[in-house]
Amino acid sequence: MKRIREFLSNPRYSPLLFAVLVVLSYGLVIPLTGYFMDDWYLVWFKHNFGALSYPAYFALDRPLMGFFYVAANFLLGNTESPLVWHIFGLATRWLLVVALWDFLNTFWPENKRRNIWVALLAAVFPGFTQHWIVLIYSFFYTCLAGFFYSLTLMLKAVRGGKPFWLYYLSSFIIGLYSFGASEFYYGLELVRGVILWLEFKRSGLGNKPTLLKTLRYWSAYLAGFLLYSVWRAFFFNSVNHKVALFDVIRAAPVQFVLDSLRKVYQAALDAVLNAWTQVVNLGSYPSKGATPWIVALVMLAVFLLVWAWSRFSTTETLEESESQKRWFNEALVISLASLLLAVLPFLAANLPVSTRYPYDRFMLAYLFGSCLLVTALLNPLRVKPAIGKIVLMLLIAASAGFQFNTGLFYKNLWKDQKDFLWQLSWRIPALEKGTTLVSYDLPYLEYYSGYALAAQLNWTYADEVTNKQVDYHYILLNTSQAEEIPSFAKDKPIKSDFRTYTFSGNTSQLLMIAQVPGGCVRVLDADLTPVSSLLDEYDYKAPRVAGRSNLSVILPEGSTPNHPPMHILGLEPAHTWCYYFEKAELARQWQDYATILSLLEDVKKSKLGPFDLTEWYPFIDALARTGDLRQAANLSEPIRNQSKSANLGVCTLWTGYANDPSINAQDPQTIQDVLTTFECQK
Numbered sequence: 001m002k003r004i005r006e007f008l009s010n011p012r013y014s015p016l017l018f019a020v021l022v023v024l025s026y027g028l029v030i031p032l033t034g035y036f037m038d039d040w041y042l043v044w045f046k047h048n049f050g051a052l053s054y055p056a057y058f059a060l061d062r063p064l065m066g067f068f069y070v071a072a073n074f075l076l077g078n079t080e081s082p083l084v085w086h087i088f089g090l091a092t093r094w095l096l097v098v099a100l101w102d103f104l105n106t107f108w109p110e111n112k113r114r115n116i117w118v119a120l121l122a123a124v125f126p127g128f129t130q131h132w133i134v135l136i137y138s139f140f141y142t143c144l145a146g147f148f149y150s151l152t153l154m155l156k157a158v159r160g161g162k163p164f165w166l167y168y169l170s171s172f173i174i175g176l177y178s179f180g181a182s183e184f185y186y187g188l189e190l191v192r193g194v195i196l197w198l199e200f201k202r203s204g205l206g207n208k209p210t211l212l213k214t215l216r217y218w219s220a221y222l223a224g225f226l227l228y229s230v231w232r233a234f235f236f237n238s239v240n241h242k243v244a245l246f247d248v249i250r251a252a253p254v255q256f257v258l259d260s261l262r263k264v265y266q267a268a269l270d271a272v273l274n275a276w277t278q279v280v281n282l283g284s285y286p287s288k289g290a291t292p293w294i295v296a297l298v299m300l301a302v303f304l305l306v307w308a309w310s311r312f313s314t315t316e317t318l319e320e321s322e323s324q325k326r327w328f329n330e331a332l333v334i335s336l337a338s339l340l341l342a343v344l345p346f347l348a349a350n351l352p353v354s355t356r357y358p359y360d361r362f363m364l365a366y367l368f369g370s371c372l373l374v375t376a377l378l379n380p381l382r383v384k385p386a387i388g389k390i391v392l393m394l395l396i397a398a399s400a401g402f403q404f405n406t407g408l409f410y411k412n413l414w415k416d417q418k419d420f421l422w423q424l425s426w427r428i429p430a431l432e433k434g435t436t437l438v439s440y441d442l443p444y445l446e447y448y449s450g451y452a453l454a455a456q457l458n459w460t461y462a463d464e465v466t467n468k469q470v471d472y473h474y475i476l477l478n479t480s481q482a483e484e485i486p487s488f489a490k491d492k493p494i495k496s497d498f499r500t501y502t503f504s505g506n507t508s509q510l511l512m513i514a515q516v517p518g519g520c521v522r523v524l525d526a527d528l529t530p531v532s533s534l535l536d537e538y539d540y541k542a543p544r545v546a547g548r549s550n551l552s553v554i555l556p557e558g559s560t561p562n563h564p565p566m567h568i569l570g571l572e573p574a575h576t577w578c579y580y581f582e583k584a585e586l587a588r589q590w591q592d593y594a595t596i597l598s599l600l601e602d603v604k605k606s607k608l609g610p611f612d613l614t615e616w617y618p619f620i621d622a623l624a625r626t627g628d629l630r631q632a633a634n635l636s637e638p639i640r641n642q643s644k645s646a647n648l649g650v651c652t653l654w655t656g657y658a659n660d661p662s663i664n665a666q667d668p669q670t671i672q673d674v675l676t677t678f679e680c681q682k
Contacts, residue, residue, distance in 0.1 A: 011105075011112045014119070017309060018097045021123045022090055024302055025400040026131050029407040030086035033414045034568060037449050039135040042069070043080055043568070044455035048465045049500075051078060057500050061240050064181035068139050082134075082568060089134035092141035097123045099148035100368065106152045107195065108330075110323040113313065114379060117392055120306065121371035124399035127275030127355050127363035131403070132410040140364055143182035148368075150175035151195060158199065158217050168220075176224050183232075183241065184365045187344030189225050191368075193218050194337045198330050233348075245348045260347055267346075267353040268339040271366035272373055275355050276395060279402040291408060299401035306393045331376040338369030357446065413447055418569050419578070421456055423521040424513070425564050426582035429557035431461045433471040436494050436505045438485070438545050440477045441535075443517045450476040451498055460564045468501040477545065488544040512549040519612035520578040525549040528589065533649030534614060551589050577608040577615075584618040596622035613639040614646045617653065624657050629667040633674050640678060651680035 035043060045057055051073035055066035076084055097119050104115035130137060150171045157167035175192070179185045196214045205213065215222075233243050249256050278284060286292055342365040346353050353362045374395070378388040420442075437457065442448060453474035462471045473496055475481045484496050485507065494505040512524040514534060524531055526547045566572070580599045587595040600619050603609070610616065616635045623632035636654070639646050654674045657663045664671055675681055 011116070011313075014101060014116055015094070015098050017116075017305075018101070018119060018123055019094050020305060021120060021302065021396075021400065022094045022097065024298055024305075025124050025403040026093065026407060027086075027090050028298070028404060029411045030090070030132075031083060032411045033086065033132055033407070034082040034418070035085075035135070036133045036410065036413065036417070036447060037136070037452055039085075039133055040449070040452035041455035042135050044459050045501075046073060046078075047080060047459070049468075053500070060499060061238050062181060062183065063236075064177060065139060068142065068181065069135075072138070080565075080567060085138070086132075086134050089131065089138045089141070092138040092145070093123070093131065096141045096145040096148075099145035099152075100371075103148040103152045103155075106155050107199070108323070108327050110321075111327040114327060114331075114375060116309075117379070118371050118375045120396050121374060121392070121399075122367055124302075124396055124403055125275070125363075125367045125371060126279050126399045126402045127271050127366060127370060128360055129357060129403070129406045130361055132407060137361075137364075140182055140184060140361075143178045144185060144364060144367070146174045146178035147185050147188060150178060151192065154192070154196075154217075154221075155199065158196070172220055172224065175221060176228070179225075180228050183345050184362065185345075186348075187341040188338060188365060188368065189221070190341045190344075191334065191338050192221055194334060198333065202326070241349050243348050245350070248350055260343075263347065263353065264340060264343050267343050267362075267366065268369075270353070270355045271339060271342075271363060271370040275363065275366075275370060276374065276399070278355060279395070279398040284402065285405055291405075295401045295405045295408075298404045299397045302400040303393055303397035306396050310389055310393065328376055328379070331372050335369045335373035335376065339366060339373070342366050342369060413444055416444060417448075419573070420515065420521060421460070421564060421569060422573060423578050423582050425460060425562055426579055427521060427523055427586055428461075428511075428554050429562055429586070430555035430559035431457075431472065432509065432553040432555055433462075433560070434505045435471075435509045435511060435553045436473045436475060436485075436503075437511045437513050438475045438477060438549075439513045440545070442476075442513075442515050445476065445478070448476065450474045450479060450481045454498075454503070456565075460562060461560050463561050465501065470501050470503050473503040473505060485545075488548055490548070507548050508550060509553050510545065510548045510550060511553060512546050516612055519610070520581045520615055523549070523551065523554070523585065523589075525551055529585075529617070530649075530652065533617075533645055533652055535645055554586070554589065577603070577610055580608065581610065581615045581618070584622070588618040588621055593622040593626050597626065613642050614649055617649060620650075620653060624653070624663060627666055629657070629663075629670040633670050636674055637677070647678055650678050651675070654678070655680055 045053070046069075049057075051070050054069040054073075055063070058064075058066035072088065073079075076088060079085070100122050101115055101119035104118055105112055108115060153167045153171035153174070157164050157171060161167045175189065179189045193214060196218050197210060200210045200213045232238075233245075237243075285295055343353065345365070346362055351362065352359045353366075354360060355363060375392070378391050378395075379385055437453070439445075451474075453476075454470070454472060457472040457474055458465065458470050465471075473484075473494070475484055475494075485494055486492070488507055490508055492507040494503070494507060496503040512531075514522045514524050514531075516534070522529060522534060524534065524546045526543075526549065528551065531543050531546045564572075580603050584596045584599045587593070587599070596618055600622070603619075616639065620632045620635045623629070623635065636650050639650050641647065654671060658668075658671050658675060
């Protein structure tokens with residue numbers, strides 16, 4: 001107990017306190033998660049081209065970003081293990097918190113307890129919920145940590161730290177890289193001037209001497225900031241993050257001003273109020289099963305941890321000291337300046353800022369101002385601090401539970417993504433080179449990226465990439481990727497040039513992929529599985545894409561590689577319903593009805609069945625075409641009234657049997673009964 005009290009009460013152990021909080025909030029589920037979104041093609045790119053190719057990979061987007069991944073891969077032994085990268089992500093999140101805490105202690109050395117409150121909030125800041133996209137955000141965590149360390153080194157330099165130029169130059173280089181490489185923190189760089197002003201104002205100088213001294217020490221940083229701004233606006237055109245500011249101003253200057261003021265206000269409101277209040281919205285949490293109890297247990301553990309720290313650490317005086325007043329006033333100024341300036345890069349690129357995915361990624365720029373302001377407001381002077389402390393404890397605990405619950409969502413998302421990739425591998429044992437897969441809609445579509453899926457395809461079906469020309473591509477039709485298919489006519493070219501590699505295909509080598517929530521992966525075409533037989537609602541492009549979906553690009557096993565990255569996905573999962581369905585669909589494509597009937601026997605023995613009853617289609621078809629129309633009718637019956645598209649699918653099958661003399665002659669009455677039951681002739 002004595003050692004625990006010493007741990008909690010001694011400020012030098014605060015980094016361990018932050019580490020425990022970070023692990024409880026983000027680390028408990030990482031053994032059960034993998035890669036998401038951009039992480040996929042970052043790992044695949046390194047796998048094929050090596051980490052030293054990262055600078056070229058990012059050259060057209062964020063030129064300085066690639067050097068981080070060169071260093072990170074060297075540090076992590078060039079690993080492709082999701083677990084190792086997730087541990088690295090925890091370390092960088094912790095580094096961010098420690099860097100913020102170190103800066104606060106340097107700027108306000110007499111207010112260490114309040115500084116810890118700010119750092120604790122920063123560890124669980126709920127405005128940002130994409131921590132588990134770990135390769136990408138470990139970089140952004142490191143850049144934000146670099147910004148705080150740059151401020152710390154700057155303060156040490158201007159306070160006479162020796163050697164001055166080592167502190168000052170290190171601060172300048174780290175700061176320039178931090179906002180130049182990430183761009184998220186471009187606006188925050190201007191907060192440096194506010195901090196210098198407050199630092200020199202403390203000495204009692206007048207406004208003019210304070211301003212001159214501020215400009216003296218800020219001038220190098222400001223020059224770097226302005227030179228970067230000119231280069232970014234006029235000389236470097238990022239392929240993904242173009243400066244749209246001038247076009248918007250020219251088109252509607254008054255509207256731009258109004259929209260900018262609205263964005264500044266709304267983003268700050270989201271960061272300070274909506275980000276924190278969403279953690280108490282019960283609709284954000286599951287209501288059944290063991291999960292809500294586990295989330296509650298994490299919240300309780302964090303609350304007790306923070307309470308114990310607050311209880312056993314050095315007691316602050318309730319009297320108003322000069323340092324406490326100064327902390328409060330300066331914290332208000334810095335936090336408000338931060339919240340106002342953080343919006344600048346997003347205004348320049350005309351990007352929305354929100355607490356909603358995917359735009360909550362920009363909330364990382366608001367972490368500093370939000371946590372500082374919330375701490376200041378909940379620790380007001382002239383008011384008993386007990387209430388503020390309790391609210392802070394509850395807020396930290398609830399936010400930790402909120403982040404843990406988000407981690408559970410990513411755990412489930414990882415399982416869903418693995419299932420998708422394994423089902424695709426079962427349905428497509430080999431794939432003709434130059435093929436493009438296309439989807440209109442998928443479950444959790446907003447958490448998929450066409451380029452990430454393309455990386456997975458090439459990892460599975462191609463042994464190597466030569467001359468930066470990839471063999472396969474994936475296009476999500478309801479994203480900007482749709483522009484890569486300018487026409488759905490036959491033999492029209494499909495071109496994709498993504499960073500440093502390219503793809504060339506054509507519209508005669510397409511496969512349309514669909515999946516309904518709870519169902520298995522489907523390959524659609526115009527005849528075997530039309531869009532209208534599966535989906536009630538679909539984009540107007542979908543039938544045209546299905547019309548081009550060419551099942552002949554699916555080749556027999558062994559024609560091309562089929563090696564899903566098992567070191568990432570894990571071992572092939574147990575064969576449940578979707579395995580048998582995918583193999584039945586594949587056999588149906590090749591009219592191998594005997595194999596389908598064998599699979600049906602396996603399904604019956606294992607007592608398996610589909611969630612989406614239209615997945616009985618290949619088994620119904622095999623039974624009907626091998627003469628067992630009665631059994632085919634029995635399998636069709638439960639599908640009735642599942643949906644409009646399901647009824648249409650059954651009608652399409654059985655109308656085909658009625659029009660096929662060789663099938664109809666076997667049992668015309670059964671065929672007619674099904675057509676009547678499903679009202680196919682109306």
